[in-house]
Amino acid sequence: MTSRLLAGGVDADGDRVDVRVEDVTGTTTAVGPTLDRVPGEEVVDCTGLVVLPAAAEPHVHLDKVATIREAPNPSGELMGAVRAWLDHAPSLDAADVRGRALAAVDDYVRNGATAVRTNVNLHATIDLQVLEAILDVRTAVADRCELQVVGLFMPPLSGDGEVAEANRALIDVACELGIDAIGSAPVTDADPEATIELLAAAAVRWDRAIDLHIDETLDPTSRTLLAFAAAVERHGLGGRATAGHCVSLGMQALDEQESTAARLAEAGIAAVALPTTNLWLQGRAQPTGTPRGVTAVRRLLDAGVVVATGSDNIEDPFCPLGRADPFDAARLLSLTAHLSPAEAWAAASTSSRASLGLAASGLAVGGAADLVAVAGRDLGEALARGSARRTVLKGGRVVARTTVTTTAGA
Numbered sequence: 001m002t003s004r005l006l007a008g009g010v011d012a013d014g015d016r017v018d019v020r021v022e023d024v025t026g027t028t029t030a031v032g033p034t035l036d037r038v039p040g041e042e043v044v045d046c047t048g049l050v051v052l053p054a055a056a057e058p059h060v061h062l063d064k065v066a067t068i069r070e071a072p073n074p075s076g077e078l079m080g081a082v083r084a085w086l087d088h089a090p091s092l093d094a095a096d097v098r099g100r101a102l103a104a105v106d107d108y109v110r111n112g113a114t115a116v117r118t119n120v121n122l123h124a125t126i127d128l129q130v131l132e133a134i135l136d137v138r139t140a141v142a143d144r145c146e147l148q149v150v151g152l153f154m155p156p157l158s159g160d161g162e163v164a165e166a167n168r169a170l171i172d173v174a175c176e177l178g179i180d181a182i183g184s185a186p187v188t189d190a191d192p193e194a195t196i197e198l199l200a201a202a203a204v205r206w207d208r209a210i211d212l213h214i215d216e217t218l219d220p221t222s223r224t225l226l227a228f229a230a231a232v233e234r235h236g237l238g239g240r241a242t243a244g245h246c247v248s249l250g251m252q253a254l255d256e257q258e259s260t261a262a263r264l265a266e267a268g269i270a271a272v273a274l275p276t277t278n279l280w281l282q283g284r285a286q287p288t289g290t291p292r293g294v295t296a297v298r299r300l301l302d303a304g305v306v307v308a309t310g311s312d313n314i315e316d317p318f319c320p321l322g323r324a325d326p327f328d329a330a331r332l333l334s335l336t337a338h339l340s341p342a343e344a345w346a347a348a349s350t351s352s353r354a355s356l357g358l359a360a361s362g363l364a365v366g367g368a369a370d371l372v373a374v375a376g377r378d379l380g381e382a383l384a385r386g387s388a389r390r391t392v393l394k395g396g397r398v399v400a401r402t403t404v405t406t407t408a409g410a
């Protein structure tokens with residue numbers, strides 16, 4: 001067993017804290033203002049750093065990372081991005097996908113995330129080698145990051161057409177290959193409720209989580225989220241179900257937001273707010289009073305829903321400016337949803353882990369020793385400044401350490 005002492009840092013509130021971790025059980029074994037060093041243990045100097053639970057990225061698209069040059073979307077609209085990707089996807093090269101995804105995961109680890117859930121687009125015209133490349137990355141990074149893969153099965157999925165049948169057949173193929181969760185964007189299918197039903201049934205059949213792009217529409221009459229809640233309850237998928245984006249919920253009347261949020265809490269559905277991409281894609285047709293496109297985060301939190309946040313798209317046709325940095329995601333959620341720094345970091349870290357079904361991490365004895373220490377006097381300063389100076393631990397082992405050197409006069 002190797003134990004490590006994270007010494008000299010502060011906690012989120014800025015109070016002195018030492019943390020002892022060990023790498024066999026991968027847990028935190030002691031927490032206190034000052035801990036005596038045990039002979040032989042390694043000391044990780046955290047002077048000037050805030051020690052926090054590590055982040056988890058609940059929603060990214062590693063197959064698309066850094067493709068903005070090959071697949072531009074001049075309109076900046078959602079449908080422009082969908083078309084740009086459909087045009088580009090058949091020319092994807094598996095080795096290139098693997099290289100881009102691997103680099104992005106390592107960026108995430110450096111920046112403080114030790115778990116990542118990625119979507120991979122799957123439809124009849126896409127080469128399965130793309131999925132295999134991402135599954136290969138999952139194995140390659142296992143020592144430093146738990147990567148979960150969601151098959152993002154593209155509509156049409158419900159109905160009798162030949163394409164829908166071919167797309168549906170891919171669900172079994174991808175589950176056989178080993179995806180962790182079943183995903184889709186059902187609101188873009190002809191019959192969203194039928195699509196949700198067949199996806200939920202497949203999740204039960206294959207014993208997988210379900211994680212849907214529930215809607216990216218500013219239309220307040222969209223009710224896909226309620227159909228999802230009903231399906232999750234019908235199929236007993238509570239606790240393994242995630243609703244991404246939920247943009248329409250942010251546009252609805254307060255009482256509707258409250259009742260839908262209560263339904264999600266009851267059904268055991270986690271929500272993922274994704275401001276980076278939604279700020280970019282939504283609201284372009286409304287030049288005055290432009291909506292933010294962010295879901296009703298406060299109402300969801302008040303109802304007891306697990307609310308996570310992440311980057312979604314990184315330099316791709318859906319968003320040219322996303323970054324593999326959970327501190328960016330948390331800062332943007334704080335700004336757009338009016339959350340305190342503590343609430344925003346919880347969304348990017350502990351709640352994201354919960355949405356991925358992972359054991360809780362943090363500064364508590366017995367918790368998973370997945371931690372990030374970042375420059376700052378407290379969480380608020382760390383979030384405001386987003387310093388690159390970070391030390392990241394997964395399962396009690398240091399998996400990344402970034403130092404910053406500035407040369408005077410340079």
Ligand SMILES: [Zn+2]
Pocket residue numbers: 059060061119213244312
């Ligand atoms: Zn997405």
